[in-house]
Amino acid sequence: MIKHLSVILVLASGMFACQPKDPSLMITQEINEGWQFAEDGKDDWLPAAVPGCVHTDLLANEKIEDPFYRLNERDLQWIDKLNWAYKTNIRVEKELMARDRVALDFKGLDTYADIFLNGKQVASTDNMFREYLVDVKSFLQEGENELKIVFRSPIVEGLKKYDANPFVIPVSDNDLAEIGQVEGGKKVSVYTRKAGYHFGWDWGPRLVTSGIWRPVYLKAWDDARINNLQIVQHEVNEQKATFTAVIEVESEKSGPAIIQLENDGQVLATAQVKLQAGSATYPVDFQIADPKLWWTNGLGEQPLYTIKASLRIDGRTTEATGRIGIRTLELVREKDEQGTSFYFKLNGVPVFMKGANYIPNDAFPSRVSDDMYQTVVNTAKTSNMNMLRIWGGGIYEDDLFYDLCDEAGILVWQDFMFACAMFPGDDEFLSNVKEEAADNIRRLRNHPSIGLWCGNNEILAAWYSWGWKQAEEAKSQENADKIWKAYEDIFHNVLAEAVEEHDPARAYWSSSPSSGTGIPADLVNGDEHYWGVWWGKEPFKNYATHIARFMSEYGFQSFPELKTVKQYALPEDFDIVSEVMNSHQRSSIGNKTIEYYMLQDYKKPKDFESFLYVNHVLQAEGIKFAVEGHRRAMPYCMGSLYWQINDCWPVASWSSTDYYQRWKALQYYVKKGFEPILVSPYTEGDFLKIGIVSDRLQRINATLKLSMVDFSGKVVWENAVLAEIPANSSASYYDVNLVEFLEGKDSRNQLLVAEVVENGQVIAKNLFYFRPVKELNLPKPEVDYTIAAVDGGFEISLQSDKLAKNLFITIGDEEGFFSDNYFDLLPGEPVKIKLQTAIPKEKLDEVLAIQTLDGAF
Structure with a gap:
């Protein structure tokens, strides 16, 4: 993350001016006050919050009801068909105008925005994910200046592009065009570079936003500015780590300058350079002695180094900082007896990735607070996770999110923002994607938490496995070829080349799931999204057998707990099939599938509140099969990321924490399932086995203690075996015929307790039941x-x-x-x-x- 050091004098009127002989080349002012908004063409201006969006501004001004409450979402679909205008005044003094350059820096405009300064259009944007720096000095005047931004309807603009295209581009049913009352049910989401989940998803509402969703700054500078600071790591050993700081400078003219690099007040390097007019990069080598390595959560500490680059011209300076962690990381793809490996090696150590998929924390991303980011990352860390996958239908997250992951030791699998749809392949679209990728790679590449760049979510799978390829070929082979060429252009060329150009040290994976570039997923060569459980109604036990080299997505649904349901529903809605509860259940098979699985293992709950509670337990117990099965399968399988850790509104979903970040049963279960030492009883065919998995990098000499206990606490059988557990390993430590083991035991009234004991301390514990809950004689405890x-x-x-x-x-x-x-x-x-x-x-x-x-x- 790059920050500019600014010297600013803020006056009571909101204007600013630089001090005489300001020692800084750069000054910065956030434009976040005095904003108003209105439907474009109307004069009923209302106060607006920036950052924000039209929905949250309408809500704050009591023009709409809470979109998340009951059925209100349905009544708000008119908003995205209109154009909306935002405006504010900026007062500028003479001193500002004396600067060489003055620009507006837009960190996020959503999405089709026409920008006007004092009535003259200065720019037009069409990508929610890009940053735009607009030179405005020639449009400014001393005194008052009006900044106005008109946001054109993403639906209207999308319809124009949809109708102009000679064929229909395949899009999944997650684009809820019918709920959105879009003309002809046309799915227009793919034509706009905007968060896909805004158009609806099978866990999210359809609320298509417009607005200034990230900050706006007015920047003024003399001589030169640092556009970007990249820290490139080279050799790392115990004595030193060597780097190159690549400082990208935009200079108004050629001339001498001094670049100085510091860490924590210590000068690392100084270089005299001759700046070129325009934009150019200036590499400066440096090293850090006795480097402390950055490790993922659970394996070590997360020391971070803040590298400050100062550019000094004629005694005046501007600065940029980049925070780094020193570590080596590679995605290992090697042929073996089974196929091709897929695992991450950190500091030379193969690491099993434990974690979850992550979606935006709110349907309106500008509402996500620092505390919300802190909570979700803390949840991941507390739950023994070391990876989160940023899913491709959301947003490239705020800088703070990645800062927190750096500090917590959470690696980030970063999708580019493409999910569950084919996309246009015209030159304008491809150019837009290229700039989007460059913006976000350059913004995020210094973070040690960034582990992988991934082209898209499930698009390759959709083309080959969801019938899209065959359907398009049946309609027109020529159009099918065009659709596939667009796919190759985006994911095999544009994005791959962007990573190679801007962050070549990190791996690029073209699609998740897949077995390689353009190769559909199998179980032996890459990552897998397994939805046989849930969509296929396959039994939970299949989680332990349907295992790929890296399980990057799988999951099972639950409703939120009653406390959360009360925040979006009335008591009269407290029925799973009520209109309100159905509206907060976006999976086409959701309620029936939950009930189907529930009745396999449990009796029918007696009331609505009990249904919610049992549903939580059902979800947690189901995913427990997966987490333990995946970990037992290491090193063949080296990752388990369930779907999903969070929600963007209160809803029935696959999440382990709900919209209000309240832990469901699943979050408590995965915390235990991801502990550094796992003991895992399981059945395989006719045998009972006890697996032990260790993430520790040291050998453990322990004892595996087993006991059968009845439901009143009486121990009816016990055994103990020595367990010499190698570092970073998984193995079975007990293997017995199940029928023989259960002889003389009562599986309706007894359970197995498995413990790993080291130096008298229990370091892992698990319970195992031999029957479904509905067949157990559960007592009524006091x-x-x-x-x-x-x-x-x-x-x-x-x-x-x-x-x-x-x-x-x-x-x-x-x-x-x-x-x-x-x-x-x-x-x-x-x-x-x-x-x-x-x-x-x-x-x-x-x-x-x-x-x-x-x-x-």
Whole structure:
């Protein structure tokens, strides 16, 4: 991330002027005050927030109801058919006008924007994902200046392009054109470089936005400015790490300058250069002694170095900074006995990637706060994750998100913004994509968290496996060839070349899932999106057998908990098939599929609230099969990223935390499933096996302790075996015929407890049931608890006389976070849970409740 050091004098009127003999070449002012908006052509101006969008501004001015509440989304589809105008005044003094260059820097305009300064058009934009720097000195005047931006309807503009195209481009049903009341149900999303999820998805609303979604700055400078600072890493060893800082400078004229590099006040290098007029790059070599390596979460620390580049001309300076982590990272693609590997090697160590897919945190991305970013990254870190995949139908995230991932040790699989559709291939579109890619690669490439650039989400799979290729060929072979050529131009050429030009040290993967460039996915050569569970109604146990080299997407749905449902629905809506609940369920097979899987393993829940609770447990138990199966399959499989960690509105979805960032059962389960040491009981054919997986980089000498315990806590069988666990490994440590093992045991009333013990400490624990829950004789436990105040909340001590299956602690509609939840509380084994909350003890006593699975039916 690059930041410019600015010397600014802000006056009460909102104007600014540089100080006499300002030592800075660059000054910067954010234009975020005094904005108004209106439907274009009308004069009913209302206050607007920048950054923001027309929907949030209409909501703030009480012109529309909350789009997320009940069925309100349906009534707001008129918004995206109109043009909207935004305006503000900028007051400029004489000193500013004396600068060599003055420009408006737009970090994000959504999307078709015509920009006017004092009534004269200065630019036009057509890409939500690009940044635009517009020279405006010749359009400015001393005193008041009006900046006006007219946003043309993305639907109207899309229809023009749709109608002008001689054939229909294939688009998935996630473009909810019918809900959007688009003429003829035409799916126009692919013609506009805009977040795909705004047009709807099978977990998201259809709310097609317009507006100034990222900040706007007025910048003025003399002589030269630093456009970009790239830190290129070379050799790394224990003694030193060597680099080249590539400083891109835009200079008004040729002449001498001094570039100086610093880290934490220490001068790393100084170079005298001769600037060229125009834009040019100036490489400066430097090194860091005794480098500290950056590791992913769980493997080590995340030391970061801030490199400051200063450009000094005639005693005046401008600066840029880039924060780096020192590490080596490669995507290893090597032939082996099974096929071709697909794994990440960090600092020479193969690392199993544990994590999730990530979508934007809100349907309106300008509403995502710093705290929301902090929460989702903290959730990933706390849950023992080391990778998040930024999915291609959303946005290239804010700089802060990547900063937080740098600090947390979370690698980012970064999709380019293309998902589930073919796209145009005309020269104008390709040129736009090229600039978009350059903007975002250059912005993000210094982050150590960026692990991979990926061309698209599921488009290759759609062409070959969803029937698109055959359908297009049946209609017209000529058009099918044009559609495929556009695909190759974008994903095999434009994006691949952009990565090679701007970030050649990182890997580029053309499509997820795939087995290579243009090669459809299989299970032996690349990454896989497995949806046989869910869409195919295949059993959960298939997660443990349908395994590729890297499992980059899979998932199962749940509704939010009742606390969240209450925020978008009324009690009269509390039925899974009610109109409101159906509107907040966007999967075409959602409710029936949840019920189908639920009744395989559970009895029918007795009421709506119990259905939500059992649905959470069902989702968590299902994904548990996947997480453990994938990890047991290492090193053949080296990644498990479930779909998905978050939501963009309150909805039934595949998420593990809901829109309000409340943890579902799934988040608690994956936290345990991704622990550095995993013990995993499982059945394979006629055998019971116990696998142990270790992410540690050191050997472990431990004991595997096994016991059969009845639901009252009596131990009916036990065994212990030595477990010498190699570093970074997965293996089976117990293997027995299942029928023989269960002889003399009661699988309806007993469970298996597996523990890994090192130096007297339990470092991994798991429970295993031999029957579906509906076949277990679950007791009705008496759970006792005490509450003690601690810093930040309370400690709750629990114990039970009998098995309390999937114990769920709630505090009604109050806010709080439990360190664990939805867990099985074994009889005679006390557990302490931390509750982070601001509510007083008296209120906690009033609202705290405990639910167990036996009471849900």
